[in-house]
Amino acid sequence: MLPLVISQLQEKFMLFSGIGSRSAQKLAIEVLEMPSPTYKDFVTSMQLVKQSVCFCDNCGFFAERTSDINFCEICKNKDRNQLQICLIEKPTDVMTIEKSQIYKGTYHILGKLISPLDNIFIEHTNLPKLLATKLPNLLSQNPNINIEIIVFLKNNFAGDTTFAYLRESIEEYNGRIKLTQLAQGLPSFYNPDTLDQATMAKALENRR
Ligand SMILES: [Zn+2]
Numbered sequence: 001m002l003p004l005v006i007s008q009l010q011e012k013f014m015l016f017s018g019i020g021s022r023s024a025q026k027l028a029i030e031v032l033e034m035p036s037p038t039y040k041d042f043v044t045s046m047q048l049v050k051q052s053v054c055f056c057d058n059c060g061f062f063a064e065r066t067s068d069i070n071f072c073e074i075c076k077n078k079d080r081n082q083l084q085i086c087l088i089e090k091p092t093d094v095m096t097i098e099k100s101q102i103y104k105g106t107y108h109i110l111g112k113l114i115s116p117l118d119n120i121f122i123e124h125t126n127l128p129k130l131l132a133t134k135l136p137n138l139l140s141q142n143p144n145i146n147i148e149i150i151v152f153l154k155n156n157f158a159g160d161t162t163f164a165y166l167r168e169s170i171e172e173y174n175g176r177i178k179l180t181q182l183a184q185g186l187p188s189f190y191n192p193d194t195l196d197q198a199t200m201a202k203a204l205e206n207r208r
Contacts, residue, residue, distance in 0.1 A: 060109030060126055061091050074106055081105045083142060086150045089113055100200035113158035114165055122165060131169050139176060148178045150207055180207040
C-alpha cells in the first residue's frame with residue numbers, strides 16, 4: 001500500500017531502540033513532509049555526529065574525533081582523580097553522576113553487562129580493558145597508592161553478575177583496589193532523568 005521507499009525508511013527507523021513499527025512509519029512519513037531546508041539540516045547533523053564524535057579510547061565516553069586515538073574531556077582533565085573510577089554501563093550514565101556536582105574522579109563504561117542467559121559474556125563488555133590494561137597500568141604508575149572503583153550498575157541479575165566477576169578479578173591485587181557501591185536508596189531500575197542533584201550527591205557521599 002505504502003510506496004516501497006517509505007516502507008524501507010520505516011524499517012531503518014525500526015533499528016532504533018524503543019521505536020516500533022507504527023512510530024517508525026510515522027517518522028518515515030514525517031521525513032516526507034519535512035520542508036527541504038529542515039531535512040537538509042537533519043541529514044547534515046546526522047553526518048556530523050557520525051564524523052566528529054567517537055568513543056574515548058580510555059573510558060568509553062563520547063569524545064571529539066581528532067586523531068586515531070581520542071580522549072574525552074574528562075580523561076583529558078588533569079584535575080580529575082585518575083585513581084577513582086566510576087564503573088557504569090552506558091555513556092549517558094556519566095551525565096547522571098556528573099549531576100551530583102561532587103564527583104571529581106573518572107569513569108569506565110562497560111557498554112554491556114555480563115548476562116550469560118542473553119549470551120553476553122565478559123568479552124562482550126569493556127571489562128577486559130579495565131582489568132588487563134587500565135588497572136595494571138595505574139597500579140604500576142602509582143606504586144603506593146590504592147585505587148577506588150565506585151560501582152554504579154543496575155540492581156539486577158546482570159549488574160550483580162558483573163559486580164561478582166569484578167570482585168573476584170581484583171582479589172589478586174591484595175586490597176590495592178577498593179570496591180564501593182552507591183548507597184542504598186537508589187531505585188533498582190533507576191531513571192537517570194529523575195535523579196536530582198541532591199539525591200545523586202547523597203548516594204555518592206554515602207557509598208559503601
Ligand atoms: Zn574518557
